[in-house]
Amino acid sequence: MQLSPTTQKYILHWGEMGTRWGVNRTVAQIHALLFLANRPLHAEEISDTLTVARSNVSTSIKELQSWGLVRVTHVMGDRRDHFVAHQDVWEIFRVIMEERKKRELDPTLSVLRECRLEADGDHLLEAASRAKMDEVLAFLELLMKAYDDFKGLPPATLQRFLKMGGKVARFLSPDEADDTL
Structure with missing residues (x-):
């Protein structure tokens, strides 16, 4: 598969951003x-296009499938598995956010909640340290509640909300904003 210079730049940058996101x-x-491709691609084609080892492609595809970002499909007359990515950027964002929440934030919340329970019996824990732990827990619980409130919104509603930007912040006075925390 021949990639245009712009497509190459996009793919290389997406790879760089991926490393920054872990x-x-x-x-x-x-x-x-797969996102930019306008047709399903098989593993050999992905390997040849990106000049990466076939085994690396296989492992990477499995990772993308575990995230729910890529699915297998079949092409008439070809026995090989072909792969396609979600094409809706809002769905991609939703899937990534949900997976990161499950893999990173949910376990963190569990540990922080355990720490809160264990803090009562920990006589060596300083009150200021406990207060900091409680503050982090309260922050993450608030963040997760907001996430739960917004994750089910239709993309059009979420877009309108995001376009409002600072208008919401300016609508609330600083005193009112502090009362909600």
Whole structure:
């Protein structure tokens, strides 16, 4: 598959961003390639296009499937598995946010809640340290509640909300905003 210079730049940058977000570079590049492709691609084609080992493609595809970002499909007359990525950027964002929540924030909340329970019996824990732990827990619980409130919104509603930007913040006075925390 011949990639245009712009497509190459996009894929390379997506790989760089992936590494900054804790995702393997090849995984991110394959995701970008499948997102930009206008047809399903098989593993050999992905391997040849990105000049990465076939085994690396296989491992990366499995990772993308575990995230729910890529699915297998079949092409008439070809016995090989072909792969496609979600094409709706809002769905991609939703899937990534949900997976990151499950993999990173949910376990963190569990540990922080355990720490809160254990803090009562920990006589060596200083009150100021406990207060800091409680503050982090309260912050993450508030954040997760907001996430739960917004995750089910239709993309059009979420877009309108995001376009409002600072208008919401300016609508609330500083005193009212502090009362909600």
